[in-house]
Amino acid sequence: MAQVVLSHWLERLQMTDLTRIVDDPALWAPIHRIAGTLDKALPELFVSDYDQRVEAARQRLRPED
Structure with missing residues (x-):
């Protein structure tokens, strides 16, 4: 589920200094x-x-080799 992966990433993003990533x-x-x-x-x-x-969702979303 892409929403779970996106939500997890956004949470991590918000925990950083946004000024370093989002100018x-x-x-x-x-x-x-x-x-x-x-x-x-x-x-x-x-x-x-x-x-x-989250890990299962990431695995499903990653392109196959």
């Missing part, structure tokens, strides 16, 4: 809004096997 401060608010929307829409973010679900 336009006008983008910060939309990043936070999108992350918040995904958090509300994805109940799997709050399950005990979250890490395994």
Whole structure:
């Protein structure tokens, strides 16, 4: 599920210094809004096997060799 992978990445992004990665401060608010929307829409973010679900979703989304 792409939404889980994106949500996980956005969470990690928000925990960094956004100024190092996103050079336009006008983008910060939309990043936070999108992350918040995904958090509300994805109940799997709050399950005990979250890490395994994220990894499984990543595996499904990666192109095959």
